[in-house]
Amino acid sequence: MSVEPLPILTYPDERLKTECEPVEQFDPELREFAEHLQYTADQGPSAVGIAAPQVGRMQRLCLVDATRAKRPVDNHGPLVLINPAITNWKGFAVGREGCLSIPDYTGKVIRAETIELTAQDVEGRTVTFKMKGFEARIAQHEIDHLDGILFLDRLVSRHADLRER
Amino acid sequence: MTKPWLLLTLVGADRPGIVAQVTRVLFGVGAELGETAMMRLGNQFAIMMMVRGAGTTDEVAGLLESTRADFGLKLHVDEIDAALHQHREPDVSVIVHSADRSGIVADVTAALLEAGMNILDLRSDVGGSADKPIYIMQIDGETTDGIEPIEQCVAQLADQGLTVRVTPLQTMRG
Incomplete structure (x- = not known):
């Protein structure tokens, strides 16, 4: 595996606004890419997730790792989510988000408080998760990337104050 | 050498068109805007705006004089030791x-x-x-x-x- 982090695309790169293709090949190259993507996220400023299109790979794969939150939150450990789909949403919460692809800016975004999602792991096995709070926020942010949506597209008023999370 | 940032503060009775007119004048002379905050306080509209590339404090005040008079604004311009990309995250x-x-x-x-x-x-x-x-x-x-x-x-x-x-x-x- 290369020791160099993958270059991260930054706004306004058009690829960040592009919907990604499903992953169809579950092979060693995919697993190696997922590891390389994790390594890349580790080099940035305290990232808790990253999505493949942020490094220019236009496929539906993202990483979610709420264990890296500064304050402990409910989590399912470090996750590789491939072809993820949110199947259920419940509640709303305001939270502050930033993005490796949008340096030096954070803003408030409304997300579902709890979600259910289905995805595949690196072996192609179907997995399902019920997430809440911060972990659910990470997953929604990363899955947005796979649809070419940035948190800038979902900004709400600076003074928005539905229960902060 | 990079031109210094100026901080413009403008305050006056709230009327439609203040922001558009002020920024049109500044854009017209090639000024760069940095971070800004604008809001209605009482019945007044208050603007704080980082600007550079439009001249000295006196020159910027001169540029905006007719706008200031048209809208009845109070205008203040200071040179400040500011920089962009200095955001901090609230916790x-x-x-x-x-x-x-x-x-x-x-x-x-x-x-x-x-x-x-x-x-x-x-x-x-x-x-x-x-x-x-x-x-x-x-x-x-x-x-x-x-x-x-x-x-x-x-x-x-x-x-x-x-x-x-x-x-x-x-x-x-x-």
């Missing part, structure tokens, strides 16, 4: 409300300072009615010693009749 939000009385902001901010909170953003409003005003304040800040001292400080403020809510903030970056 706590404090919301205060109570019946209005003098000293709320002084009491709350002194207590928060003592508890290790640096204010990054503060907005306060007077609501209710003229004979029964209420005071509402929203503060975002960063803590030096964590959330616990803030929560302890809030308990003391509650004893003074203020309703105070502290919410830890955690920025999600991915």
Whole structure:
């Protein structure tokens, strides 16, 4: 595996606004890419997730790792989510988000408080998760990337104050 | 050498078109705008704006003179030692409300300072009615010693009749 982090695309790169293709090949190259993507996220400023299109790979794969939150939150450990789909949403919460692809800016975004999602792991096995709070926020942010949506597209008023999370 | 940032402050009775006119004049001379904050306070509209590349403080004041006169604005221009890309992330939000009385902001901010909170953003409003005003304040800040001292400080403020809510903030970056 290369020791160099993958270059991260930054706004306004058009690829960040592009919907990604499903992953169809579950092979060693995919697993190696997922590891390389994790390594890349580790080099940035305290990232808790990253999505493949942020490094220019236009496929539906993202990483979610709420264990890296500064304050402990409910989590399912470090996750590789491939072809993820949110199947259920419940509640709303305001939270502050930033993005490796949008340096030096954070803003408030409304997300579902709890979600259910289905995805595949690196072996192609179907997995399902019920997430809440911060972990659910990470997953929604990363899955947005796979649809070419940035948190800038979902900004709400600076003074928005539905229960902060 | 990079031209210095100027801070423009403009205040006047709120009317449609102030922002569009001020920024059109500045854009017309090739000025660069940095971060800005604009809001209605009372019946006034207040603008704070980082500007550079439009000349000296006197030249910028001159450029905006006819706009200032047209809208009846008060204009102030200072050279400041500022830079972009210096954002800081709040890790706590404090919301205060109570019946209005003098000293709320002084009491709350002194207590928060003592508890290790640096204010990054503060907005306060007077609501209710003229004979029964209420005071509402929203503060975002960063803590030096964590959330616990803030929560302890809030308990003391509650004893003074203020309703105070502290919410830890955690920025999600991915």
